[in-house]
Amino acid sequence: MENINEKIIKIQKDALNEIKSSKDSKNLEDIRINYLGKKGELTSLLKMLGSLTKEERPVIGGRVNKLREEIEDALNSALIRLKKAETDKKFESEKVDLTLMGRIHKYGHRHPLQAIFDEVEEIFLGMGFSIAEGPEIESEYYNFEALNMPASHPARDSQDTLYFNKELLLRTHTSPVQIRTMEKMAPGPVRVICPGRVFRRDTIDATHSPQFHQIEGLVVDKDVKFSDLIGALEVFIKKMFGEDRKIRLRPGFFPFTEPSAEVDVSCIICGGTGCPACKHNGWLEILGSGTVHPNVLKAGGYDTEIFTGYAFGMGVERIAMLKYGIPDIRLFFENDIRFLHQFR
Amino acid sequence: MKVSYEWLKEITGIKEDARIIADTITMHGLEVEKIENYGIGKADIVTVQIKEVKRHPDADNLLITKADAGRFGLLQIITNVKNIKEGQKVLAALDGTKLATGLQIKKTKLKGVESEGMYVGWEEIGAQYKSEGLFNLEKDISNGTNYSEILPVNDSVINIELTANRGDCLSMLGVSREIRTIFNTELKEFETDYKTNDKNTLDLFKVEIKSENCFRYCGGIILDVEIKPSPYWMQLRLIKAGVRPISNVVDITNYVMLECNQPLHAFDMDKINKSTIIVRDASIKEKLTTLDDIERTLDSDDMVIADPVIPHCMAGVMGGQISEVSDSTKNVFLEAAYFKPETIRKTSKKTGLRSESSYRFERGIDIERVDWSLKRALFWFDKLKVGKVCKGIIDVYPRKKEKIQINTTTDWIINKLGTEVKDDEIVNIIKRLGFEVNKDKNNLSIKVPSWRNDIEIKEDIAEEVARIHGYNNIKVTYFPSIGAGIRSPFQKFEKDLRNLLYRLGCDEVMNFSFYGKSLFNKMLLTEDHKFRNTINLEEPLTDEWAGMRNSLIPGMIKTASFNYTHQNKNLNIFEIGNVSFDNKGKFPLEEKKLAVLLAGNKYDKDHTSAEIKYDYFDIKGITDAICNYCKINPEFKSSNEVFYHPYQQSKIFTENIELGSFGKIHPGVCESFDIQVDCYLIELSINKLFDCYNSAIRYSEIPVFPSSKRDIAIVIDENVYSDMIINAINESNIKILQDIKVFDVFKGGNIEQGKYSLALSLIFNKITATLIDSEVDDAVKKILNNLEKKFNAKIR
Numbered sequence A: 001m002e003n004i005n006e007k008i009i010k011i012q013k014d015a016l017n018e019i020k021s022s023k024d025s026k027n028l029e030d031i032r033i034n035y036l037g038k039k040g041e042l043t044s045l046l047k048m049l050g051s052l053t054k055e056e057r058p059v060i061g062g063r064v065n066k067l068r069e070e071i072e073d074a075l076n077s078a079l080i081r082l083k084k085a086e087t088d089k090k091f092e093s094e095k096v097d098l099t100l101m102g103r104i105h106k107y108g109h110r111h112p113l114q115a116i117f118d119e120v121e122e123i124f125l126g127m128g129f130s131i132a133e134g135p136e137i138e139s140e141y142y143n144f145e146a147l148n149m150p151a152s153h154p155a156r157d158s159q160d161t162l163y164f165n166k167e168l169l170l171r172t173h174t175s176p177v178q179i180r181t182m183e184k185m186a187p188g189p190v191r192v193i194c195p196g197r198v199f200r201r202d203t204i205d206a207t208h209s210p211q212f213h214q215i216e217g218l219v220v221d222k223d224v225k226f227s228d229l230i231g232a233l234e235v236f237i238k239k240m241f242g243e244d245r246k247i248r249l250r251p252g253f254f255p256f257t258e259p260s261a262e263v264d265v266s267c268i269i270c271g272g273t274g275c276p277a278c279k280h281n282g283w284l285e286i287l288g289s290g291t292v293h294p295n296v297l298k299a300g301g302y303d304t305e306i307f308t309g310y311a312f313g314m315g316v317e318r319i320a321m322l323k324y325g326i327p328d329i330r331l332f333f334e335n336d337i338r339f340l341h342q343f344r
Numbered sequence B: 001m002k003v004s005y006e007w008l009k010e011i012t013g014i015k016e017d018a019r020i021i022a023d024t025i026t027m028h029g030l031e032v033e034k035i036e037n038y039g040i041g042k043a044d045i046v047t048v049q050i051k052e053v054k055r056h057p058d059a060d061n062l063l064i065t066k067a068d069a070g071r072f073g074l075l076q077i078i079t080n081v082k083n084i085k086e087g088q089k090v091l092a093a094l095d096g097t098k099l100a101t102g103l104q105i106k107k108t109k110l111k112g113v114e115s116e117g118m119y120v121g122w123e124e125i126g127a128q129y130k131s132e133g134l135f136n137l138e139k140d141i142s143n144g145t146n147y148s149e150i151l152p153v154n155d156s157v158i159n160i161e162l163t164a165n166r167g168d169c170l171s172m173l174g175v176s177r178e179i180r181t182i183f184n185t186e187l188k189e190f191e192t193d194y195k196t197n198d199k200n201t202l203d204l205f206k207v208e209i210k211s212e213n214c215f216r217y218c219g220g221i222i223l224d225v226e227i228k229p230s231p232y233w234m235q236l237r238l239i240k241a242g243v244r245p246i247s248n249v250v251d252i253t254n255y256v257m258l259e260c261n262q263p264l265h266a267f268d269m270d271k272i273n274k275s276t277i278i279v280r281d282a283s284i285k286e287k288l289t290t291l292d293d294i295e296r297t298l299d300s301d302d303m304v305i306a307d308p309v310i311p312h313c314m315a316g317v318m319g320g321q322i323s324e325v326s327d328s329t330k331n332v333f334l335e336a337a338y339f340k341p342e343t344i345r346k347t348s349k350k351t352g353l354r355s356e357s358s359y360r361f362e363r364g365i366d367i368e369r370v371d372w373s374l375k376r377a378l379f380w381f382d383k384l385k386v387g388k389v390c391k392g393i394i395d396v397y398p399r400k401k402e403k404i405q406i407n408t409t410t411d412w413i414i415n416k417l418g419t420e421v422k423d424d425e426i427v428n429i430i431k432r433l434g435f436e437v438n439k440d441k442n443n444l445s446i447k448v449p450s451w452r453n454d455i456e457i458k459e460d461i462a463e464e465v466a467r468i469h470g471y472n473n474i475k476v477t478y479f480p481s482i483g484a485g486i487r488s489p490f491q492k493f494e495k496d497l498r499n500l501l502y503r504l505g506c507d508e509v510m511n512f513s514f515y516g517k518s519l520f521n522k523m524l525l526t527e528d529h530k531f532r533n534t535i536n537l538e539e540p541l542t543d544e545w546a547g548m549r550n551s552l553i554p555g556m557i558k559t560a561s562f563n564y565t566h567q568n569k570n571l572n573i574f575e576i577g578n579v580s581f582d583n584k585g586k587f588p589l590e591e592k593k594l595a596v597l598l599a600g601n602k603y604d605k606d607h608t609s610a611e612i613k614y615d616y617f618d619i620k621g622i623t624d625a626i627c628n629y630c631k632i633n634p635e636f637k638s639s640n641e642v643f644y645h646p647y648q649q650s651k652i653f654t655e656n657i658e659l660g661s662f663g664k665i666h667p668g669v670c671e672s673f674d675i676q677v678d679c680y681l682i683e684l685s686i687n688k689l690f691d692c693y694n695s696a697i698r699y700s701e702i703p704v705f706p707s708s709k710r711d712i713a714i715v716i717d718e719n720v721y722s723d724m725i726i727n728a729i730n731e732s733n734i735k736i737l738q739d740i741k742v743f744d745v746f747k748g749g750n751i752e753q754g755k756y757s758l759a760l761s762l763i764f765n766k767i768t769a770t771l772i773d774s775e776v777d778d779a780v781k782k783i784l785n786n787l788e789k790k791f792n793a794k795i796r
């Protein structure tokens, strides 16, 4: 009995020490087999129970079982400890320089002019405008005559035109689309914007280009007023340039509108306090607009006693140049990808 | 129009300063571009009289002068001005003055002799005019008088950018009328009373109008003129308006033009044959030498001012050399006329001659004030003692213009503007603008003044009311939409394609719509290549921009070249744009196209990957992606475009419609554009894609049972393409066949010459149940049998 007790104490001490100093899971398994296996130390202890008295057997048996549980627990927690150490080591070996640039995933960049087109189109779609398009090669009639600009009109001077022959030309503005749309829609209401490319006889430099882009708008309906035009432009400008932008209208002149107005926006760069972009007066000229001239409505096929309308137009390059701070119009058509990559 | 503030004050008596005037009139319709500052403010520039002129002993080009500067004493001034004379009164800048040219005057020694100042001309005192020589001031101005007391040089010149409709404001009178309306100021009437001699104009001269395009012609005569410079105050006002002073006669005509908006022309009367002026249309090929010494060939739609023998002027555009006023002119015939704006515009445009006169005639002047303006000029001839003015004027006025009558109502105007303006204010505004108005209840009967050629209809009246009332006093209203704004199916398709290309990593470019010969030659195109068949401009800006593009390809290659030569060697770019085609005399056809260009590396070498170059399969992959997106089945047909690699190019068809082409750009073309990497390109017609595109999306069931894959490798003839094999397999119509993939292409080794091996993965699946091996085996057998029959394909 004394002998067994001593053995139990020794086994306990040895096993726990061995477990404690074990370095890997393989070694732990050896320890398990050595103590708890079929031929292990505890099994041989149990085999010795037969030599004990009836009273001693349960006592010693209980102690052996307790020892088994103790060793099993120690083995399990050692195993967890070792596993953790092993994964820690593995993770450590997988350390990377987190600041290295990631693998490149290329995405396409939107042309800055297209970005402006998209933005303006979204706003007007939301305001119930559809999109109308027309040909870039236009007739004298649609580009000028129908828009109340006969050949003798001095206003034609400001639109130096590229001609193919007497009849055909490159449209100098997107306004011909207004006439084409009215012809299609009359006598029904019209509510469209007309985005597109336009052309003028201009030598290319930092501020001029023989091709550029415009977006025009046209509303024709019964009893459309000048004040409705201002309302629509105010909504557009706030959505486009920010809710705290103000607008200002100045009398202007376009042969196809009457009354006509130039529309200024409080400077999008300085907010109106003055900066080089707004020539230090706080305002940027952004749009031309007006109520549609009766001659134009007539050309479009409307009864001018019943129908009225408003129209407006803006230059896409100008807006892009202001919005992104682009100093030279030529950049838009050179397509240097270092330029294009700055937009999205 | 450049408006002198000092002059404007004299006419209107306005008190507000120039800045406020500028800001206010801008908001009411006359846009002020800028205000120019004149003069140099307070400065010691004073009247001096030359007392002595001597040669500088050590410098041939310098003179030593002594000048009496009144209370500033007797000054010694060294000058290089040649024609300075003793007794002459001039302006001199004294020690400490900073001139407009930036020069600082200091007492200094010039070649050993002291100089205490400098004689100055217009430019130095801040008038924007370069002139030679010095002033020659009136003898009664006392020495020492400051320059600012003699001449109102210190001034603000308001530069108004006039719109094409406001020709009436090309004059002080016109601008003053606006000032009167906007600021409620007075408007001083110009004096037109003058002394005459006892000769009558009508006895001395005759005028005949033979052209329909001359509506009125007035003439006056001044005898015994003495040609000399005009007074400095008049010269200064001309300078401020941007007009060169020339001589008293010419200056008066220009001055009155600026005052009254009436161009005038002075003839040397003795050069006019038979004392008769005939206004007539030019005869075809009639010759006339204009003031600028150029012989002009005229046409029947030009108008000339002639005498019974020879033509003298191109009416309203430019005077002729023969009857030009010169230093020896004794008698002057002065013309004031109204020419039809369209005629003047035509002649001026055709000849490229733009004068202050033609500019005004084109915009329409005040026909009712032609005689009055002439009298104003005669007033100046008398007042400035240029010569003896004859009694009476000639006035031939065959086509009297009736005043335009506009009838409307205050309600209509209010409704049109959409804002409340009181009836009284409406009437008041119209009256202040110089219109005659009769109001009966809310009916307005309006007569348009003769100077407002831009007002014709009631909408014009609404604008006048609105601009004077103030656009920004109009209360905003809204006219909301009752419908939805949508893109058309085509517009949506275009936008979807654009978005697809962004997702494929393509950067968007916008090229020019024009191109020309140099680009075609650089592309090594044959003389009859279809790209050269452009619609050409009548007068292109440059040869490079001679016609309209019918393809996006040349522009794409040009952009690739621009980038390559600017260190951007790797490109993945696309463009969506319009091209146009001649339509045999009918309206040209336009089409929307799409092009993608790849160049250089897809990926540069870095820590994640080796360098990967773009190759044929990248451009083919983009082609496939677009076709998949549009759900169309492409067919690839052989192509022989000169700008593509001969064996790496293909046309794309679907349902017998040619959509476009793609391929590797010919290395020779790349070289010609200085591009030293491989480039690949595709161009497709968006219109045609749209016609074939299937927009419907229907869900198809996703299989739940596992699929089964079999790999096969076959050996076939070189001229049998992979898509022929795939099509043939698809045609076998095997229901359980879900997908076919090529996973290897191999040539050489133990494979017979002229043949190659194609390895395919066949994926089988059944929606309803798990496949049984024998089903798949049967299918593969069937496929292989078919391929053997059709292409003599042998299993490898």
Ligand SMILES: [Zn+2]
Residues within 6 Å of the ligand: A267, A268, A269, A270, A271, A272, A273, A274, A275, A276, A277, A278, A279, A280, A282, A283
């Ligand atoms: Zn600003």
